[in-house]
Amino acid sequence: MKQAEQPRSAYQSLWRLGPYARPWRRYLILGIIATVGGMAAGLTIPLVIQSILDGPIARGEISGLLWPVLAVALLGSAEAGLFYFRRKVLARPTTHIEARMRRDLYAHLQRLPVSFHDRWQSGQLLSRAVADLSTIRGFIAFVAIFLVVNSLTLLGGLIVLFGLNFWLGLTVLLAALPLITISTVFERKYKVVARLAQDQDGDLATTVEESALGIRVLKAFGRGPHLAGKFRKQAKLLRGTELRKVRISSLLWGAIVLLPEIGIAGQLLVGTTGIVNGTMTVGTLVAAMAVAAYLRWPTDSIGWLLAETNMAAAAADRYFEVMDEPVTVADPADAKPAASPARGHLRFSNVHFRHSEGSKEILSGVDLDVRPGETVALVGATGSGKTTLTALVPRLADVTGGQITIDGVNVADMRLADLRTLVSMAFEEPVLFSASVRENVALGTGEATDEQVWQALRIAQADKFVEALPWGLDTRIGEQGLSLSGGQRQRLALARAIVGRPSVLVLDDPLSALDVHTEAEVERALREVLSGVTALVVAHRPSTVQLADRVAMLADGRIAAVGTHSELLASNPAYRKLLSTLDAPEEVRA
Numbered sequence: 001m002k003q004a005e006q007p008r009s010a011y012q013s014l015w016r017l018g019p020y021a022r023p024w025r026r027y028l029i030l031g032i033i034a035t036v037g038g039m040a041a042g043l044t045i046p047l048v049i050q051s052i053l054d055g056p057i058a059r060g061e062i063s064g065l066l067w068p069v070l071a072v073a074l075l076g077s078a079e080a081g082l083f084y085f086r087r088k089v090l091a092r093p094t095t096h097i098e099a100r101m102r103r104d105l106y107a108h109l110q111r112l113p114v115s116f117h118d119r120w121q122s123g124q125l126l127s128r129a130v131a132d133l134s135t136i137r138g139f140i141a142f143v144a145i146f147l148v149v150n151s152l153t154l155l156g157g158l159i160v161l162f163g164l165n166f167w168l169g170l171t172v173l174l175a176a177l178p179l180i181t182i183s184t185v186f187e188r189k190y191k192v193v194a195r196l197a198q199d200q201d202g203d204l205a206t207t208v209e210e211s212a213l214g215i216r217v218l219k220a221f222g223r224g225p226h227l228a229g230k231f232r233k234q235a236k237l238l239r240g241t242e243l244r245k246v247r248i249s250s251l252l253w254g255a256i257v258l259l260p261e262i263g264i265a266g267q268l269l270v271g272t273t274g275i276v277n278g279t280m281t282v283g284t285l286v287a288a289m290a291v292a293a294y295l296r297w298p299t300d301s302i303g304w305l306l307a308e309t310n311m312a313a314a315a316a317d318r319y320f321e322v323m324d325e326p327v328t329v330a331d332p333a334d335a336k337p338a339a340s341p342a343r344g345h346l347r348f349s350n351v352h353f354r355h356s357e358g359s360k361e362i363l364s365g366v367d368l369d370v371r372p373g374e375t376v377a378l379v380g381a382t383g384s385g386k387t388t389l390t391a392l393v394p395r396l397a398d399v400t401g402g403q404i405t406i407d408g409v410n411v412a413d414m415r416l417a418d419l420r421t422l423v424s425m426a427f428e429e430p431v432l433f434s435a436s437v438r439e440n441v442a443l444g445t446g447e448a449t450d451e452q453v454w455q456a457l458r459i460a461q462a463d464k465f466v467e468a469l470p471w472g473l474d475t476r477i478g479e480q481g482l483s484l485s486g487g488q489r490q491r492l493a494l495a496r497a498i499v500g501r502p503s504v505l506v507l508d509d510p511l512s513a514l515d516v517h518t519e520a521e522v523e524r525a526l527r528e529v530l531s532g533v534t535a536l537v538v539a540h541r542p543s544t545v546q547l548a549d550r551v552a553m554l555a556d557g558r559i560a561a562v563g564t565h566s567e568l569l570a571s572n573p574a575y576r577k578l579l580s581t582l583d584a585p586e587e588v589r590a
């Protein structure tokens with residue numbers, strides 16, 4: 001997220017854009033040819049002016065002016081026409097490249113494991129997907145082209161200048177040479193600061209995003225001013241970095257403006273001496289000055305182009321930082337088909353899990369057999385690893401030891417798409433997307449008819465409130481839509497989990513946000529669904545335990561006890577103690 005460990009040169013960073021640009025190389029080359037053509041036309045104009053000054057004007061012949069004047073008009077039109085053509089020919093490839101990179105980034109983000117998303121701030125990802133890619137598009141569409149073209153123009157211009165007069169050429173060259181040294185130093189310094197600014201921009205985006213998402217919490221706790229303070233600090237930091245960027249580039253700009261002016265003074269000195277001594281014509285000096293003037297933009301733009309190149313290199317580094325992240329949870333090379341018909345026999349055998357190498361083991365040898373059609377409630381003290389265990393079933397993370405099988409097939413040997421059709425989940429925190437109710441529920445399966453959506457809603461006791469929504473299934477909910485109550489959101493999340501008729505249902509206590517009355521309604525409905533499905537349900541309340549055929553208690557990374565609720569109540573003091581700590585109505589606790 002922060003500085004790349006191995007600093008790369010801007011060239012190495014940008015070289016990696018090659019595979020994206022390659023399919024469009026014809027367009028890019030055409031763009032370069034058009035630009036070079038335009039520049040060549042522009043560079044020829046001073047030569048025509050020289051021929052006018054030294055020809056018709058020196059001889060006082062008006063008649064000889066027609067062709068040179070026509071030539072200037074034609075060359076000017078050609079320059080303008082080629083300029084237009086360049087923009088047109090480059091618009092398609094560059095927008096395509098940007099769109100393709102954005103598409104790949106999004107697809108990669110979807111494939112990356114949950115652990116990656118836990119580590120990365122969403123604002124950092126957002127700024128990469130938007131700002132950095134737009135910087136890269138600008139680089140390919142304009143900066144890269146002009147770096148090539150301006151270098152060629154400078155070379156062409158110097159050849160013309162040396163052709164006109166050796167000493168005039170040398171004067172301009174001597175004035176331009178120090179720019180190369182200054183630019184190299186500038187490139188190194190600017191890249192570091194440009195990268196820092198982009199990272200800080202990502203941090204700022206994260207703060208804005210988090211405060212928008214958590215606005216209720218912030219208001220409720222009166223923490224708005226605190227976050228505003230944090231935002232101000234981050235914005236100040238970014239401003240400081242931007243100022244450092246300006247300071248570095250101002251030095252370069254100073255040199256860029258000064259050196260060509262010195263070159264002009266030198267040209268005037270050399271030229272006037274030559275004219276007085278009779279070794280040079282006025283036309284030659286005027287043409288040389290016109291060429292030097294034409295070279296002002298290619299020379300002046302070097303600093304800006306290099307700055308943009310560094311920005312693009314930093315943007316490319318940031319882009320590939322995400323793209324290089326390995327997809328650790330992936331389809332196996334030799335995928336086995338899931339058992340057909342699926343029975344939903346879920347088995348954990350000596351399952352171990354730790355978040356990273358060297359970190360504490362969360363699960364250390366879990367053995368649990370959930371028989372087809374059975375519902376097992378998973379209980380345990382807070383932080384004992386219940387959520388972690390459930391997340392391993394659909395491979396939101398991979399076990400670090402042992403295995404999980406469904407109908408005898410290791411989940412790691414199945415295609416992820418097959419596994420996630422077999423297994424469905426509902427989480428403690430129901431996430432709704434900015435989309436219609438239909439889309440939010442149908443997300444639980446590839447395709448769902450309205451009838452299937454309604455059936456899932458009926459089972460999750462959500463049909464009545466959805467019918468009462470202003471546009472029924474088409475009502476937009478989520479961030480930009482209608483606000484739903486916690487219970488309504490949970491019921492939609494449940495409908496989503498069951499719409500695909502999974503064989504194994506994993507519920508991370510989706511009932512925790514429901515009030516007692518609604519909870520009872522959903523439980524009743526769930527009992528019907530659970531009868532045909534294997535289910536592992538994390539239970540934070542004894543009332544949820546009541547849904548299960550058996551209860552498994554997780555302690556010290558292992559299943560410490562398994563049995564029916566009443567068996568465990570009767571025989572297991574640790575279970576009794578655990579239940580007494582849970583928030584339970586008296587009648588359930590008994």
Ligand SMILES: Nc1ncnc2c1ncn2[C@@H]1O[C@H](COP(=O)(O)OP(=O)(O)OP(=O)(O)O)[C@@H](O)[C@H]1O
Nearest residue numbers: 118355359362380381382383384385386387388389
């Ligand atoms: N990314 C992570 N890196 C390291 N440890 C983590 C990470 N995420 C969670 N943990 C730790 O893993 C342990 C198990 O967490 P988990 O959420 O599975 O517990 P839980 O039993 O579901 O808790 P609760 O009942 O409070 O929801 C906790 O100690 C937690 O702090």
